Each structure stands twice: as structure tokens, then as C-alpha cells.
Amino acid sequence: MTVIAVPFHLDEHLPDLELPLSPGRSIAPALPAGSPWERMAALYEEVAEAVAADVTAGRAPLVVSGDCTTSLGVVAGLQRAGLRPALVWFDAHGDVQTPETSTSGYLGGMPVRQLVGGADRTVAQRLGLADVPEQDVLLVDARDLDPPEAEFLAGSAIRRVPVGDLAGAVPAGPVYLHLDVDVIDPRDLPGLLFPVPDGPRLPAVAAAVRHVLAACDVVAIGLACTWKPGSGADRGVAELARELGATA
Structure with missing residues (x-):
């Protein structure tokens, strides 16, 4: 088991990020000047190296961070170790925005779209990240979709299921399991950055x-x-x- 902390939200270092378990390693380099994506590319290069090293050594990493974009480094690391993982992505949001579709411009709403080959390509090109086939992506919940996201998913091979309907839906082969805690109903987890009501309760998740x-x-x-x-x-x-850490 390896627990890797990446105490960042996008390119902002969060040295006091409260983590639910103790990491064995923390990745917190000084980031270079540049655009947010250029800075995150430098950070995720270190994440990819750490993940690839763990997987090559036979360890499954649990990467704990302050956002979903860290997944770009995790998937790149798995690919460097010779794996082509499918994605099981728990999230209240779709994370399939692009710079053109996002009304807020929030970069953390784009990682699934980046992983399948769209949106900003700065990080993907820097890391040598190969596109994940859309049919290998399973969105779990994603109850809060903007109209452009709903339109994209309607024409996409990405699958979407409720939390309670996973039986028979999970992909075969190696899987990267991603859990954004905001998938949990905010009644059970107050204090979320982007709470979405009427979600699955914590025991169901x-x-x-x-x-x-x-x-x-x-x-x-x-x-x-x-x-x-x-x-x-x-x-x-x-x-x-703790359950995740015991499995990783």
C-alpha cells in the first residue's frame, strides 16, 4: 500500500489540507512560473513518476489531493507502467467541460474531457498522456451537468450510471478508481467546496x-x-x- 498526498487545489499549494488518512509520501514541489496548466503539468509530472514507480514495484497507489485534475498525473503514471486503465469516476459533476463550454472557467471541471482527448492539451502533451477510449469511462452519479456537458455525454460513448446501479456496469481489465467526495450528499458531508443536493448518502457511496x-x-x-x-x-x-488505503 502506498498513500501519496498531493496537497494542491489546481496549482495552489494547500499545505494545511486536512487529509482523512496519513500519507507515506507528499508531493509538493515549488512550481515554475507560467499558466495554471503549465504549472500543473510540472506538478503532475512528479505524480506520474511516483505512480509509475509504485505500480512497477507491484504497489497500488492511493493518491489523495484537493481536486480531480491530479488524475491526469495518476493515469499518465499508470500508462508509463504499461497499463491502459479504464476509469470508474465517482463525482457529483461530469468534469467534461472545455475552455469553450465552461461559463465559470473553472479548470477543475475538465479532467474527464482531458483524459478522453479533449479540452486543454497542455498537461496531456507534457506527460505523454494517451487518450482513454470513451467506452472505457464509467461516470458514477454526475447529477449536476451543465447543458454543454449533457450534450457532449449524449453523443459520447462514456457511460453514466447512478451509484446504486453498478452491478454489471463496471469495466473489465485494470481500473483507475476516482472518488470525488462531493458525490456524497452534503447532508452527510458538510463543508464541500461545490455541494450538490439530492445525492446518494454516504453509506450508499x-x-x-x-x-x-x-x-x-x-x-x-x-x-x-x-x-x-x-x-x-x-x-x-x-x-x-481507511478502507481505500487498506485496499491500495
């Missing part, structure tokens, strides 16, 4: 995650700790995080 762990060859896990400082949300998911 935990059961679904256990199903993926049991049914799939999970080769890496990403845990996006998308909460506000001092919210106590880290304690709310501590038990689930």
Missing part, C-alpha cells in the same frame, strides 16, 4: 465503492478531498478512506 473494489482489478485510486478548510469533512470520510 461506500457500498458502491466496495463493489468496485471487489469486482474490478483496481490498480490505483484517486481521492479528491474537495472540502473547505476546517469543515471537518476529513473526519466524515475517514472510515471510507
